[in-house]
Amino acid sequence: MKLLKIFVVEDDKLYAKGVEHHLQLNSDNDVSVYPTGRACLGELYKEPDLIFLDYSLPDLSGIEVLRAIQNSKLSPPVVIVSGQEDVSTAVKLLKEGAYDYIVKDENARERMWNAANNVRENAKLRTELEQLRQELNYKYDFSNIKGRSEVLQKVFKLVEKAARTNITVSITGETGTGKELVAKAIHYNSGKSARPMVTVNMTAIPAELMESELFGHEKGAFTGAQARRVGKFEEAHESTLFLDEIADLDLSLQAKLLRVLQEKEVTRLGSNRPVPAAPRIIVATHKNLAEEVKQGRFREDLYYRLLGLPIELPPLRERGDDILLLAQYFLDAFAEENQLQGLKLSQEAREKLRHYRWPGNVRELRAVIELSAVLCSGEQIEASDISFPASGDDWGDLWAQNLTLRDYTRKIIQHYLDRYNQNVVRVAEKLDVGKSTIYRMIKNKELTLK
Amino acid sequence: MADTIYDLSQLEELAGGDEDFINSMVSTFLEHTPNQLEELKKARQDGDLPTMGKIAHKIKPNIDMFGLTDITDTIRELEQMGKNEEDKPEIKDKIQQVDKVLQEAFDQLKAR
Numbered sequence: 001m002k003l004l005k006i007f008v009v010e011d012d013k014l015y016a017k018g019v020e021h022h023l024q025l026n027s028d029n030d031v032s033v034y035p036t037g038r039a040c041l042g043e044l045y046k047e048p049d050l051i052f053l054d055y056s057l058p059d060l061s062g063i064e065v066l067r068a069i070q071n072s073k074l075s076p077p078v079v080i081v082s083g084q085e086d087v088s089t090a091v092k093l094l095k096e097g098a099y100d101y102i103v104k105d106e107n108a109r110e111r112m113w114n115a116a117n118n119v120r121e122n123a124k125l126r127t128e129l130e131q132l133r134q135e136l137n138y139k140y141d142f143s144n145i146k147g148r149s150e151v152l153q154k155v156f157k158l159v160e161k162a163a164r165t166n167i168t169v170s171i172t173g174e175t176g177t178g179k180e181l182v183a184k185a186i187h188y189n190s191g192k193s194a195r196p197m198v199t200v201n202m203t204a205i206p207a208e209l210m211e212s213e214l215f216g217h218e219k220g221a222f223t224g225a226q227a228r229r230v231g232k233f234e235e236a237h238e239s240t241l242f243l244d245e246i247a248d249l250d251l252s253l254q255a256k257l258l259r260v261l262q263e264k265e266v267t268r269l270g271s272n273r274p275v276p277a278a279p280r281i282i283v284a285t286h287k288n289l290a291e292e293v294k295q296g297r298f299r300e301d302l303y304y305r306l307l308g309l310p311i312e313l314p315p316l317r318e319r320g321d322d323i324l325l326l327a328q329y330f331l332d333a334f335a336e337e338n339q340l341q342g343l344k345l346s347q348e349a350r351e352k353l354r355h356y357r358w359p360g361n362v363r364e365l366r367a368v369i370e371l372s373a374v375l376c377s378g379e380q381i382e383a384s385d386i387s388f389p390a391s392g393d394d395w396g397d398l399w400a401q402n403l404t405l406r407d408y409t410r411k412i413i414q415h416y417l418d419r420y421n422q423n424v425v426r427v428a429e430k431l432d433v434g435k436s437t438i439y440r441m442i443k444n445k446e447l448t449l450k
Numbered sequence: 451m452a453d454t455i456y457d458l459s460q461l462e463e464l465a466g467g468d469e470d471f472i473n474s475m476v477s478t479f480l481e482h483t484p485n486q487l488e489e490l491k492k493a494r495q496d497g498d499l500p501t502m503g504k505i506a507h508k509i510k511p512n513i514d515m516f517g518l519t520d521i522t523d524t525i526r527e528l529e530q531m532g533k534n535e536e537d538k539p540e541i542k543d544k545i546q547q548v549d550k551v552l553q554e555a556f557d558q559l560k561a562r
Contacts, residue, residue, distance in 0.1 A: 014478045014512050021471055022464055056504065083507045083529075104511045109464065 002127075003030045003228050004120045007048040009040040009065065010081070011058050015104070019052065022109045027273075029116060030219070030227045037065035044072045050099075050119045052112055055082035055089070063096065070097055079115050081108065131196040145181060146329050147322040151314040155182070158311045163189035170246075170306055171284040173313030176361030179284035180244060182311060187240040192280055198236035202248040211253055212269055215260065221270025233266045236279035246306065247287040247298060254299045261305055281306065316358040316365060326362060327353055330369040331381070341379050348383035356388060357418060364389070410446050413438060422449045454562075455554045457517025464515075476559050479516060483509065487552050490528075494545050502541075503532020516559075521551045 006029055010016035016033045023031045032048075034040040037060035040051065051069060055062035062080055069078050077099035082089070090101040099119075102111045145156070162169045163186050171179045180199070187197040205213050212221075216231030232241060243249075249257065260266050264278040283306050292298035316323060324345070331343050345353070349372070358364055368386060376385040403411070416427040417438075424442075428435040441447045458472065465471045486509050493502035506529035513525050524544050531541055 012508055012512070013482055014475065014515070017475060017478055018461075018464055018515060021468075025466065056507065083510055106460070106514060108511075 002123070003028055003230060004050060004116060004123070005046065005048045005227070006031045006116060007040055007043070007051040008033045009035075009037060009051060009057065010054045011035045011056075012054070019109060019112060022113065023116060026113075026116070027228065028120070028230070036060070037062075037068075040065065041068050041072075044069065044074075047074055048076050049123060050116060051076055051078045052081050052102075052115075053078050055080050055084065055093075063093065066093065066096055066098060077119055079112065081112070128196060145178060145185060146326050147319055148325060149314075149319040149322045151318060152322060155311060155313060158309065159185055160189075162186045162309050162311065166190070166192075166280045168280075168306055168308030169282045169311060170289070170308055171282065171311045171313065172289070173284075173286065174315045174359070174361055175286045176363030177313040177315060178362055179286075179313060180242065182313065183240075183242045183244075183282045183284060186282060187242070187280075190240070190280070192239050195239035197240045197242055198232050198279070199242045199244060200232050201244040203245045207250045207253075210250065211256070214253070215256065215266050216268035218268050218270035221268070225270070228268070231266060231268065231277075233260055233277040233279065234268075234275055237277050239279055241279035241281055243281065243283045245285055246283040247285040247289055247292050251297070251299070254302050258299065258302045258305055281308075316361040317356075321354075323353055323358070323365065324350055326365055327369050330366045331373060334370050334373045338373075340373070343373055343376070343379055343381060345381050346383065349381050349386055352383045352386050355418065355421075360389070410441065413441065414447050417447060417449065454558050455518065455520065455551060456558060457519065460515055460517060475515075476562070479512060480556060480559060483512060483552060484556065487549060491545060491549065493532075494541060497537070499532045499535045499537060501532070503529050503534075506532060516555065518551055518555055521548050524548055 006023060008016055008019050008023070008031060010019065010033065013035070016035070020031050020033050023029045032043070032046075034043065035058075037053075037057045040053075053062055053065055053069075057065065060068075062082070066078050066080070069075065078097075079100045079102055080090075080093050080098045081102045081104060083104045093101055100111075100115050102108050102115070145152070145159075159182055169183075169186060171182055173179055183199075184197060187193060200213060202210070212225070212229060212231065214231050214233055216229050216234055217225050219225060219228045260277060261281065263274075264276065265274040266277040267274045289298055289303055289306075293300050293303045316326075327345060327350075331345070335341065335343050353365075353368075360367075368388060371387065372381045372385040375387075376382065413427065413431065413433070416430055417424070420426045420430070424435055424438050428438055438447065442449060461472055461475055465475075486505055490502060490505045490509070493499075493505060506525050510525050510529060513522055524547055528541065528544050528548070530536075531538060
């Protein structure tokens with residue numbers, strides 16, 4: 001829920017004060033007063049949502065200001081406020097495109113209040129309509145999560161159960177496994193689907209702004225807080241709040257998050273007045289939250305509060321032939337989008353896809369398939385058309401994993417085994433290690449042959 | 451409060467118990483309305499009826515807000531006469547009436 005930015009253009013200071021006070025009784029209104037038409041026009045870059053315009057201003061006539069506003073980039077609705085009970089003027093202004101015409105009588109402020117509510121409601125409906133249109137382009141029924149593997153069928157069952165209740169859901173899985181897709185499938189099949197799901201990615205917003213992002217702030221709450229802002233918790237009230245990459249939430253904010261979850265209300269920064277905020281919560285992370293708790297990076301009490309129904313998404317490499325099913329799905333979608341003839345994968349191309357480790361999971365598969373569709377000549381994609389990203393494995397972040405020497409050794413040998421089609425002799429030569437070492441590690445199940 | 455020429459009930463309703471807001475509105479009224487009243491009288495003296503009508507139009511909602519019921523009709527009549535440029539002899543009396551009521555309101559509001 002966004003604040004409604006209202007301009008009041010009124011040269012009578014007393015009347016303007018009364019209107020400003022009245023409209024600000026609704027804390028979702030952000031009201032600015034301008035004493036002249038020119039002052040208002042000079043501030044249109046602030047993108048007001050609604051303008052109350054006094055018809056008799058000292059510098060410009062009401063009609064001149066109205067036309068200038070209508071010629072501006074956003075052309076917000078303009079409500080003319082006038083002391084004249086003159087029907088012909090009102091009709092003329094409405095024909096010019098004024099949103100409404102309000103006479104300054106004892107009901108004026110009430111009518112201005114209602115006009116603001118109508119504009120807010122319309123804006124909200126427009127936003128929701130736009131979001132729903134976007135959602136319709138990509139239906140979030142369960143069939144949208146492609147895959148027939150047994151591991152994924154287990155996930156489907158949990159997703160169905162999650163959608164039936166309002167239980168908190170914690171989704172884990174490597175990057176690119178479709179955590180947000182699962183969150184949306186739960187939300188849009190739940191009782192809260194009438195409203196759009198609100199998403200916050202903990203890694204996308206700087207830590208110093210996250211508190212305000214989640215819980216909102218009042219005007220002047222801190223340097224730079226020029227207007228009141230509604231937080232995501234409030235916005236998602238009676239809907240679903242999806243907190244992505246929850247493990248990256250700053251420790252200091254974890255305590256506040258826990259309090260909000262328990263009390264089901266939130267207090268904006270700089271305010272003393274709590275407001276209801278009880279969204280259904282879905283969290284996701286690619287990290288092991290229990291391990292984060294052990295390491296002291298995540299609060300244990302919050303961990304248990306958020307655990308709810310845990311859903312672990314399997315990495316693509318463990319989903320067997322889902323790789324090929326998804327590959328063909330992405331290929332068909334790409335062909336349709338680009339008016340290409342039905343593209344197929346050759347047997348060698350299928351084998352190449354099946355044996356890759358997919359550190360970037362489904363997201364990476366999609367990118368690889370789309371690139372191969374562009375590179376191929378003809379209707380069949382060959383193995384040579386498929387190229388994996390330079391960092392197309394977990395090599396890049398290997399050093400950040402703090403493994404033991406033995407684990408590093410295991411990872412390196414496994415990487416070469418995968419690259420050289422499980423050819424132990426060749427890998428032994430490449431790495432200058434004994435074949436017997438590799439065979440022993442395979443026997444001990446430290447390495448896997450595919 | 452008994453015997454006041456003004457009635458702040460509309461303002462109090464708007465304030466919703468915010469006494470600071472009421473005080474601020476009273477201060478603004480006392481600061482601006484005397485000038486508007488002088489401009490109204492001057493426009494009449496100058497025979498500038500359209501300006502007189504415009505000033506009456508501006509003062510009107512504030513007279514309503516402060517519950518100055520003795521002149522709510524009078525200020526509207528002045529507005530209309532100005533707009534229609536009707537130079538009637540009763541304009542002088544009506545302005546005197548507005549002046550008298552407003553001066554009394556200023557005194558009472560300063561003393562409240």
